[in-house]
Amino acid sequence: MDKDIFIKLLAQREFKAVRSILDVMNEVDIASLLSTLSDKELALAFRLIPKDKAAEVFSNMDTSMQTYLVTMFTEKELKELLDDLYMDDTVDMLEELPANLVKRILATVSASDRSMINQLLNYPEDSAGSIMTTEYVDLREEMTVGQAMAHIKKTGIHKETIYTCYITERRKLVGIVSAKDLMTTDDDVPIKDLMETEIISVYTHSDQEQVAQLFTKYDLLALPVIDQDGRMVGIVTFDDAMDVMVDEATEDITKMAAINPSEKTYFETSVLQHAKNRIPWLLILMFTSIITGTIITRYENAFAAIPLLVSFIPMLMDTGGNCGSQSATLIIRGIALDEIRFTDLFKVMFKEFRISLIVGAFLAVANGVRIFIQYHNPGLAVVIACSLMGTVIMAKLVGCILPLLAKKVNLDPAIMASPLITTLVDTFSILIYFNIATVLFRL
Template identity: 35%
Template sequence: MIQNKQEIIQLLLKYLEEQNHDKIQEFLEKYQPADIAEILKDMDAAERGKIFKLLDKGAAALVLDMLDIGTITSLLETLGPQYIAEILNEMSSDDAADLLGHFPEELRNTLLGLMQAEDAGEVQGLLEYDIESAGGIMTTEYVAIPKDITAGKAIEILRKTAPDAETIYYVYVVDSQNRLVGVISLRELIVADPDTLIEDIMHKKVISVSVDMDQEEVAEVVSKYDFLAVPVVDHDNRLVGIITVDDVIDVIYDEASEDIFRLGGSTELVDDYVGTRISRALKSRLPWLSVTMLEGIIAGQVLRGLENELRAVVALAFFIPLLTGMGGNVGTQSATVTVRGLATGDIDENNVLSVIFRELLTGVLLGIINGILVGSIAWVWQKNAVLGFIVGLAMVGNMTIAALMGALVPLTFKKVGIDPAVASAPFITASIDITGLLIYSTLARLFIGFLL
């Protein structure tokens, strides 16, 4: 992150006012594309457009890839679709497809029509895939060589094709039908005897991903095998692209942000929070709040059933917020740990029962410890041992059920094919409020005769 960003912006504005464009270009050459993008985000639209246009198109493409959608939309309005299309021509096909995928269809088609035919064709092909699949994040700019050529011939091919490839750390080997049959590292290729056939030195056990594999699963594959890139194949094992580690990092960031939002009961755009419309914020938050409100009404009905007991022993009401609050916290903790375990692959079909038992046991132990503590406080405070017993026992039951629900709900969602992160904190907390109040009201009815 740039420490003196405002000073840099003021200096650029000064050069801009003086129309000293050479000085601006010279100044920006010292900074990385990510730093330039950070500077541009904090500038006014007109000034941002003028500075951006002074970048050479190669640098502008790298900067554009670092900007959020709100800032890119501003540049579109300032510089026009034709200029942005020229920059898109300089971007790698997967980055251009990712960017265009965020635009409305009409604008996307306009930009594609203004791009060079070859580049537009590659990008259009990528846009056909689901945006969250392997096909949606792969690039078609890779290096592949036939299996029946020599190492020397392969290096000649690399010299011609490598400048257009996104990465050449791995060289993929295909047969005459473009089916993936092997892989060889650049280092192995360089040190090999020039007359050696590629099929004699290539690695035949190739890890690949299917074009329709979910991007989160792709990230798990790359993480498991420590790849810098992974090949993407179609259903006939034909090589169609590669996914590089920088795209996988973006996936991990996006998926983590999405899970955090869903755990909080929201599904808003995370790339550009400031630019998110209020209508979108309302649309993403209201459904979960409606669920919470409905469950709150049900909890109110449960409390209504406790009306006579509360009227007879007012002290019962003192501990309701504590019981529901503690239960909600335990449930949220359990859900967070479970969702995280499912996301990282630490929890699978082989250890589901042990995970459920672990969370159940944790809930019981937490309930006993806190139950003894809060029960003792209730006894001393209200000078009523039975009240202390009811509150303590309710705490044990509430925290046990909360921990169990926190684990079971995400696991159930995963089993039926729903994103476990949808088991959000509002949903878990509100559900636990109902069960906690049911436990408390049942105990109060059972022991009301001893409280009076």
């Protein structure tokens, strides 16, 4: 849809044409089109969206647009919108809105919805409870397929998903049945015979990353959420799980680059906030790398005697840092995908040790030959080759041990990534280098 044409039609009050355009457009695209409008046009355009699409368009808008619209809505409009919004989208919105609007919204919804919303708002951030919805299809064991289908026809339209149905008994979950099974089974079969009783579920306080992992592992469409008393309280749907997966990957990538993660996109984050997210680790790493500098000064005599030694510092430090972050990155990603666990520590260390022998030998020979050709100095070639070998082995071991240790003591492995490891590896590589040089050159 051409944005300019839409704005022109809206400005000329060609409501019929605007309405027919909105009628054929996808909800996500409407939200993105509306984000280019001014506030006044936004309120006008939103009221022209077909009623059955309005709630979904709204839940795809960013907070500033939602805030503006909620302020503009009449009581009746607000009530209509809240009736159509899924519970998890309502809660997502409330988490971001200013307090006065939250109050107005809570006053608008029914008492039972209000208590439900308050409970959902209370689940810890990043827990299954905080991303679940409370609207799901609830069936009884005694029903037949035909009765279940009739029940879904009556109530299903208001549920976020009807493709996995839950069979409960006194609020405990006893089985699940897929819409596919219902649709391909004869009407008179009892649900009891059709339902699966081995159920994958999570608790309200389960971490959302674990929830997302279950979705990928078992290819789920929805996952039931159980409270501490074993009662079913909601479901997480696959679209929210996909968002969690993307967000968690972004968070890990961000942390590996020594940045405090932000939930907003690059452009949504202000310059000041960007600076705030980046300064702490830079400061920590800056002061730790001073240690490396201090160690270098201890070998002042060495590089006073052979000034050429200094010129190899960047190469050794960079190679060590790169080797370390290679290992660390693979291990951190493996931990995030649940492919590597702490119990694998020695297996990983042995593997990294063998890898580092090959990698180290290759780099040592390549560089040794280069130095011999360039400087005709076999002693220097041997010193650099040995230092490279030692640095690579050390870097790969540090790189694989630290993330696994972090995991063991419940720290985030991603925090242990490249920059912190680089600083450690820098220090060790300088020590290895100057010690080898001192011994071999008898300095």
